[in-house]
Each structure stands twice: as structure tokens, then as C-alpha cells.
Amino acid sequence: MSGPTIDRRGLLGAGVAAAAAVGIAGQAMGQGAVIAPGVSKADLAAALKAMRAVVGDAWVAGDAESLRPWSKSYTPDPTGRHAPVGAVAPENVEQVQAILKIANQYRQPVWPVSTGKNMGYGSTTTAAPGQIILDLKRMNRILSVDTELCTALVEPGVTYQQMRDYLDEHNIPLWIDVPTVGPIVGPVGNTLDRGVGYTPYGEHFMVQCGMEVVMANGDILKTGMGSTKNPSAWQAFKWGYGPYLDGIFTQSNFGVVTKMGLWLMPAPPVYKPLVVRHKKMEDVARISDAMRPLRIAGIVPNVVLMMGAAYQLAMFHRRGEVTTKAAQVSDEEIATFAAQHDLGMWNTYIALYGTPAQVAESERIIRGAFAAIDGDVMTQEQMKDNPWFHHHATLMRGGLSLEEVGLARWKGAGGGLAWFAPVAPAKGSETQGQIDLAKQILARHGFDYTAAFAVGMRELHHIIALLYDKSDPAEEKRADDCYRELVTGFGDRGWCSYRTGVHAMDLVAAQYGETNRAVNAAIKQALDPNHILAPGKSGIA
Amino acid sequence: MRRWALLPLMLVAAPASAQTGQALGQTLAQRSPAKTYASICAYCHGHNVGPIILGRKLPVEYIQAMVRAGRNGMPAMRPTEISPAELDALATWISKAPKDIKEHGQ
Numbered sequence: 001m002s003g004p005t006i007d008r009r010g011l012l013g014a015g016v017a018a019a020a021a022v023g024i025a026g027q028a029m030g031q032g033a034v035i036a037p038g039v040s041k042a043d044l045a046a047a048l049k050a051m052r053a054v055v056g057d058a059w060v061a062g063d064a065e066s067l068r069p070w071s072k073s074y075t076p077d078p079t080g081r082h083a084p085v086g087a088v089a090p091e092n093v094e095q096v097q098a099i100l101k102i103a104n105q106y107r108q109p110v111w112p113v114s115t116g117k118n119m120g121y122g123s124t125t126t127a128a129p130g131q132i133i134l135d136l137k138r139m140n141r142i143l144s145v146d147t148e149l150c151t152a153l154v155e156p157g158v159t160y161q162q163m164r165d166y167l168d169e170h171n172i173p174l175w176i177d178v179p180t181v182g183p184i185v186g187p188v189g190n191t192l193d194r195g196v197g198y199t200p201y202g203e204h205f206m207v208q209c210g211m212e213v214v215m216a217n218g219d220i221l222k223t224g225m226g227s228t229k230n231p232s233a234w235q236a237f238k239w240g241y242g243p244y245l246d247g248i249f250t251q252s253n254f255g256v257v258t259k260m261g262l263w264l265m266p267a268p269p270v271y272k273p274l275v276v277r278h279k280k281m282e283d284v285a286r287i288s289d290a291m292r293p294l295r296i297a298g299i300v301p302n303v304v305l306m307m308g309a310a311y312q313l314a315m316f317h318r319r320g321e322v323t324t325k326a327a328q329v330s331d332e333e334i335a336t337f338a339a340q341h342d343l344g345m346w347n348t349y350i351a352l353y354g355t356p357a358q359v360a361e362s363e364r365i366i367r368g369a370f371a372a373i374d375g376d377v378m379t380q381e382q383m384k385d386n387p388w389f390h391h392h393a394t395l396m397r398g399g400l401s402l403e404e405v406g407l408a409r410w411k412g413a414g415g416g417l418a419w420f421a422p423v424a425p426a427k428g429s430e431t432q433g434q435i436d437l438a439k440q441i442l443a444r445h446g447f448d449y450t451a452a453f454a455v456g457m458r459e460l461h462h463i464i465a466l467l468y469d470k471s472d473p474a475e476e477k478r479a480d481d482c483y484r485e486l487v488t489g490f491g492d493r494g495w496c497s498y499r500t501g502v503h504a505m506d507l508v509a510a511q512y513g514e515t516n517r518a519v520n521a522a523i524k525q526a527l528d529p530n531h532i533l534a535p536g537k538s539g540i541a
Numbered sequence: 542m543r544r545w546a547l548l549p550l551m552l553v554a555a556p557a558s559a560q561t562g563q564a565l566g567q568t569l570a571q572r573s574p575a576k577t578y579a580s581i582c583a584y585c586h587g588h589n590v591g592p593i594i595l596g597r598k599l600p601v602e603y604i605q606a607m608v609r610a611g612r613n614g615m616p617a618m619r620p621t622e623i624s625p626a627e628l629d630a631l632a633t634w635i636s637k638a639p640k641d642i643k644e645h646g647q
Contacts, residue, residue, distance in 0.1 A: 058625075069609045072617035089621045091568070119616060137621035140569050157621070161580050162569060165561045183584050184622070316589055387589060402584035405591075408614030415614035471613070 033067075033083040036109050036130025036535075044085060047108040047132070051088045054098045059089040059138070070116075070124040070133050074408060074417040075501040076480035078473065082125040082502050084111065086132035091139060093258050097218045099134060100256070103532040104216070110134040111534045112256045114156035114189030119181060119405070120417040120465070121193070122502030127536030134256065142166050143259065144235070150174055150264045151209065151235035156188040156257065161400060163187070174264040177201040180395065180404040188260045192250050193499060196454060196461075198395040200353060201265045202303030203456060210234040211246055212259035216528035221245070221255065235261035251499065252520075253534035254527050265398075268353035272363065273393035275383065277344030277376040281308075281331050284435065284453070285428030286373045287348055291455050292426045294369060299362050300350045302396055304455040307347045309338035311450045311465060312388050314410040315403055319448070328443040342386050344376065349389075351396035407465055410450065414471030416479060418503070420464040420486045422495040426455055434462050434495060441489050442466070445482035446475075461498060487511065502536070509539020574634030577627050581618065582635075587644025591615060596640025604632040 035044060045062075052060045061067045062085070070087045077083070088110070090096050103110050111131040116124040124133050140157035145166070152163070160182040167174055176182075177197035179190050190197075191204040201207045210224045224240035225233040238246070249255050278287060287306055294300040310329065313322060322337045323329045335345055350366065352359040370377050383389035387403075394401050408415040420438075424430040431453070439449045447466060454461040464486070468479035480503065487497065487504055491511035500508040509517055520540045524531070535541050559576055563569050572580065585591035594604075605628055611617030623631065 058620075069611065069617035069619040072611045087619075115622070116619065117616060123616070124619070135619065135621050137619065138568070141566055142563065143566055145565065162561065162563060165580075166563055169560055169562070184581060184616070400584065403588070403590055405585055405614060405616070406589065409590075413613045 033085045034081060034129040035085060036107075036128070039106065039108055039130060043106040044108060044130075047102050047106040048086050048088075050102045050105075051086075051099055051132070054095050054102070055088055055090050059091075061087040070135070073123045073125040073502075074120050074415055074470070075122050075125070075503045076416065076418060076468070076470070076476050076483065077125065077503060078477040078480050081129045082122065082127070083129075084124065084126055084133045085130055087124070087135050088132055089135040089138050093139075093212075093214060093220065096134070096136075096214050096256055096258060097220075100214065100216060100218055100532065103132075104530050107530055107532065108132060109532050109535050111537075112136060112156075114192065114257075115159055115184060115186045116189075117181060117185045118189065118193060120419040120501065121499065125502050126534070127502040127505045128541075131534070136256075136258070139258065145170075145172065145174075145264075146235065147172055147174070149236055150266055151261060152187075152264055153210070153235055153259060153261045154187055155259060157186065158188065159184060159186045164398075164400060173267040175199060175201075175267050175398040176264065177204065177207070177398050178395065178400060181402055182398075182400040183402055187262050188257060191260060191262065192257055194250050195499070196303050196456070197398065198303050198305060198349070198392070199265060199351075199398050200301040201263065201398075204262075205247075205250060207263040208246065208260060209236065209238045209263060210259075210261035211249060211257050213249055213255035213257050215255050216530070216533050223249075224261075235263075248523065251538045253537040253540055254523060256533065270352070270354060270356050270359045271397050272352040272359050273380060273389070273396050274350050274352070274363070274366070275378050275389055275392065276348040276350070276370050277378060278346040278348070278374070279335075279344055281345050281435070282432065283346055283373070284431045287346055287375070287428075288426055288431055288453070288455070288460060289428040290369050290373050290375075291348070292458070294366060295426070295455055295457060299365050301353060302351050305349050305392065306453040306455065307349065307388075307392075308449070308451045309343050309345045309347070310334045310448060311407075311452050311463075312343055312347060313337060313341070314448075314450045314465065314467060315391070315406045316387055317410075319410050319412075326446065328439065328446070329448045341388075342383070343388060347388065347392075348375075349392040349396060351393075407450070407467060410448075410467045411475075412469035412471065414469035414475075416466075416468035416470035416476065418466040418468075418479060418483050418501055419499075420466055420483060420490075421497050421499055422462050422490045423498045424460045424462065424495050426458050426460050430460060430495075433493070434490070437489055437493070438462070438464055438486065441485050442482060445478045445485070447479070447482055462495070505536055506539040571624065571626055574627070574630045577623060577631045578635065581623065582631075583644075585615070587641060589645070593640075593644055594635055595638045595644065599636055601632045601636045604635050605629075608632070 048062045109131045111126040112134040136156035139155040141155045143153040145152045160178045177199045213221045451464040496511040497508045587593045
């Protein structure tokens with residue numbers, strides 16, 4: 001094998017490791033970063049200096065070199081307005097409180113991240129300019145695991161990999177439920193962004209139970225049963241008493257969540273993953289209609305992915321293998337390549353969990369439902385070593401994988417990815433119109449339709465991966481324009497995103513109407529009058 | 542021959558280096574380079590997504606720079622994710638590691 005090819009662009013960061021280890025260097029700004037409105041350079045420098053006194057020099061970054069790993073993002077940022085101006089990494093709640101005090105003193109906004117790997121949604125970049133990343137990754141303690149109640153209490157920096165390792169090393173027969181990039185992300189961050197996984201515990205906010213939140217004024221709130229004299233039910237009962245508060249700390253900037261409880265699923269005696277293959281794009285409507293009653297009745301117990309062939313192919317193949325055209329890849333090109341790789345145009349992944357008798361009965365009902373709409377129901381034994389089946393069979397048992405990172409290579413080396421994820425009711429009549437609209441807008445900007453639908457309990461999340469080459473500035477600009485047109489074009493039809501990246505938070509918030517925005521603004525003003533917590537998050541200033 | 546001779550040693554060594562030993566209420570201790578590689582890098586490199594990096598004698602500084610900068614589609618890893626001490630050990634380990642015949646892909 002020949003020696004490594006050294007990429008000059010990559011080597012610009014050769015000093016990064018050393019710089020990060022010693023913390024802030026001379027200049028108190030990240031490359032291309034813009035200071036927050038109303039904050040002077042002197043304020044920023046003073047805030048960073050005060051934060052160094054709290055966490056130590058090694059855990060504050062304030063110059064372009066040391067900030068580089070916090071500045072990397074897959075989402076479009078043609079004008080550089082999302083780059084952070086600093087990063088600070090506390091190791092405990094007391095340090096979080098001290099940092100918020102400094103932020104209030106200098107009116108310097110901070111942007112909390114848990115594991116900081118919300119890839120395709122912004123990672124550790126910020127919605128509004130001039131913020132210091134409050135990086136909670138060092139707070140990675142697993143505080144409790146109750147093997148009787150099947151619950152855990154964890155800090156924001158705990159990854160799913162850590163959870164899995166802890167359970168395995170202690171022979172605890174509980175499963176975790178992971179999003180598609182499990183090893184490097186964790187339950188707190190994913191739940192707070194209302195992310196999902198693919199086991200029966202896939203709706204993460206539904207299986208969240210109890211939070212500890214540091215408020216902007218430094219107060220510590222424990223939600224649910226956490227503030228009672230004996231908080232033994234903190235992870236057992238979600239609601240506590242009075243208004244249910246946990247929700248206002250998800251997708252928000254009203255507090256810094258420093259502990260979170262979650263429920264874990266007991267490992268089932270039998271696990272049986274299946275894929276249902278359909279050959280035509282237009283089959284999507286009848287798949288949705290067949291799936292809805294099975295999900296509502298719980299016969300299909302997990303969060304289901306209906307994976308479009310193009311999305312599947314983009315994980316393990318490059319665009320150039322499928323088409324030579326610059327224009328949007330056609331359904332025919334995708335169908336031909338998919339058929340060669342044992343994939344349908346739609347590949348619907350479901351799994352069964354329980355005793356052999358339970359699984360057998362559910363399988364009988366499911367086979368009947370899909371036989372009626374020409375679905376090809378395939379088992380592990382039939383799919384053998386098909387890499388896509390293996391990937392989804394891993395996810396549906398809470399297994400760890402980063403194979404989706406491969407999506408970032410579809411359009412070239414640049415690693416551009418932005419998720420567009422509008423929600424609709426789980427009805428077949430809601431599908432084809434969305435697909436037609438998405439293809440139209442994507443084609444206008446020269447991008448492919450690489451998408452899936454996730455079926456929750458009663459809704460469809462249309463998950464569109466906007467894949468572009470970020471190393472090409474013109475293409476990055478087109479991706480940004482395209483994303484905005486997707487948000488407004490879908491918004492006009494009432495299909496609005498359940499989640500978005502830092503580049504489009506304000507625009508998505510606008511789709512939900514002025515009263516929603518005013519209520520959120522009033523809560524924000526009451527809880528964080530200096531607006532030091534993540535201004536711009538979910539369109540809340 | 543040499544590869545087979547090493548196998549028993551690897552089987553004995555694997556469980557200890559693959560464990561985090563994290564106890565309840567404690568932060569994650571410094572991981573061995575083999576564990577760091579298995580917990581983060583190996584999910585892509587040698588596993589369909591990223592290029593194979595073991596057995597290539599990549600320069601230590603080059604590996605460190607790649608980890609922190611995250612070239613192209615690769616995510617950047619912050620010092621809060623892979624500590625400076627872990628990165629030093631990891632980069633040296635990757636640089637010296639032999640090819641792993643179980644790895645495959647791009």
C-alpha cells in the first residue's frame with residue numbers, strides 16, 4: 001500500500017490538537033465568527049477569561065485553531081453566521097451555574113450542547129451569531145440504573161455507547177433505543193431535540209422521566225417527582241403535580257438540562273426483524289394505510305422506517321455509481337440500481353419482540369396485511385448479509401451504528417447534509433403530494449430526492465436528506481436556498497417540520513404562527529430576561 | 542504464520558482493553574486506544590463508510606489533525622469527546638497498528 005495522501009486543506013488544522021490542549025490562544029475569536037449584538041470584543045474576552053477561572057484553561061477555546069472541532073457542521077452556512085466565538089466545557093452543575101452567572105454579567109450568550117453530534121442539524125454551531133458553546137460532554141456520569149423499574153438517570157455527556165457498555169459490563173439485560181448515529185450521541189441531547197429511535201421505545205420524549213434543569217438565574221429545578229422530600233419516584237412517574245414542565249425544556253432555550261431520567265426496555269426473549277419490499281414509488285400510499293392500523297393497535301410495536309431506495313443507496317454508494325447526469329437522479333435509475341442490490345423502491349423495516357407465540361401471531365397478522373398490497377415480507381434468513389437489512393436489524397434492537405454517516409459522501413467529498421423533516425398524519429393520501437412537491441423543489445436546485453418516512457403512532461415524519469457538496473461554495477448556497485424553499489413550500493400546505501437545523505430555526509418557527517411565537521417569547525422573557533441562553537433556538541430570541 | 546500466532550494473545554487482551562470500567566456516579570476514565578478506536582473510529586473506518594486506516598502507518602500528527610478537523614464527511618471530534626491524552630495514545634496506536642483482517646469496505 002502506498003503512503004498516505006496528505007490533504008493540504010486538512011493539514012491547516014495540524015496544530016489543532018496542541019492548541020485545544022492549552023485552550024485559548026492570542027486572539028479571542030473564532031475564524032469568520034461574528035460577535036453577538038450588544039456585546040463588545042472586550043466583554044467577550046472578559047467573559048472567556050472569567051470562564052477559564054471556573055473550568056481551567058484547558059477547557060475553554062476562543063481562537064480559530066482551538067475552536068475548529070466546534071465549528072464543523074454539515075448544514076449550509078454560506079455567510080458564516082453560525083460559527084461559535086468560543087467554547088467552555090464544565091464538569092459539574094456548580095460550574096454550569098458559575099458560567100451562567102458570567103454570561104449574565106457580560107450579556108454574552110451561551111449555546112448548550114450535550115454530546116454535540118446533532119449531525120445534519122448543526123452539531124456545535126449556533127442559530128444566532130456570537131455565542132459561546134456550553135459543551136456539556138464532560139458531564140458524562142451515569143447516576144443510577146434501576147434494574148427493577150428498568151430506568152436510568154444520566155448526565156448530558158453520556159453517549160449511547162457508554163450506556164451500552166455499562167449495561168453489558170454489569171450483565172444487565174436491558175436494551176437502549178438509539179437514533180441512527182448512536183455511538184457518539186446520547187439520550188439527553190437526542191430527547192431534548194425530540195429525536196427518535198427504532199425499537200418500541202423509539203419516541204424518546206415519551207420514555208423520558210424527570211429532569212434537573214439549571215435556570216438562567218442559577219436556580220436548580222427538578223421536574224416531576226424530583227423535588228419531593230423522597231424523590232424515589234423521580235424516574236417512575238413523569239407528571240408530578242401541576243403544569244407539566246419537562247416539555248418546555250425540549251427544543252427550547254429556557255434552561256440547561258443537566259440530568260435526565262429515561263426508561264429502558266427489558267431485552268425480549270425473541271427479536272425478529274423483517275423488511276417489506278415494494279417495487280414502485282407510488283406504493284407509498286398503500287404502505288402507509290396498511291401500516292397505520294398495525295401501529296395504532298401495537299401489532300407493529302416499533303417506530304417504523306419506510307426507506308426510499310435512493311436514501312438506502314446513498315448510505316453505501318456514491319452518486320456517480322448510479323447516474324452520470326448532473327440533474328436530479330431519476331426513479332428509473334434508482335430502481336435499476338436498487339434491484340441489482342436486492343432492494344425495493346420502498347423498504348419498510350419492522351420488528352417483533354416478545355415470546356415465540358406472541359411474535360408468531362403478530363407475524364401472521366402482518367403477513368396478511370402486506371400480502372394484500374403486494375408486499376414482499378422478508379426475514380433475516382432470506383436477506384442473508386444484505387448490508388441495508390443488517391443496518392436496520394441493528395437499529396431495531398437498539399444496536400450501535402454510524403453507517404448513516406456515509407450519506408455525507410453521496411454528492412462528493414464535501415460532506416454536506418441537512419435534514420428536512422415535515423410531519424403529516426399517517427394517511428396514504430398525505431404521501432404522494434409531498435413526494436411530488438419535494439422532488440420539484442429539489443430538482444429546481446439540482447438535488448436528489450433521498451428520503452424516507454418514519455411512522456410513529458399516528459403520524460408520518462417525511463425525512464428528506466438534502467445531500468450536497470459543502471466544499472463547493474456555490475452548491476452550499478444552493479442547498480441553503482433549496483432548504484428555505486422546502487420549508488416555505490411545505491409550510492404553505494401545512495406540512496411543517498418537527499425539528500430543524502440551526503440554519504432554518506426562525507423560518508420553521510414562522511410556519512407555526514404568531515401566537516405560538518408570542519407565547520414562547522413571553523416564557524423566554526420571564527425565565528431568561530438577559531437572553532443569554534441560546535438565542536435563536538427554535539426561533540426564540 | 543505470525544498472524545495466527547498473535548491470535549491467542551489478542552483474545553486474552555481484548556476484554557480488558559474493550560471495557561470502560563465506568564461505575565455509577567463516576568465520569569468516564571481515560572479509555573485505552575483500542576477502546577477509543579472501537580467506540581468511535583471503527584464504526585466507519587473499515588466498516589463500509591470511511592477508509593481503512595489501520596496498517597497504513599499514517600503519521601501521528603496527521604491522525605491528530607484529522608480527528609480534530611473532521612475532513613470532508615468525517616465528523617470533528619472535540620477534546621471533550623476524545624481527550625488530549627486519549628488522542629495522543631489513539632494516534633500512536635493507529636499509526637503502529639497492523640492491518641485488521643476483519644475490517645472491510647471503502
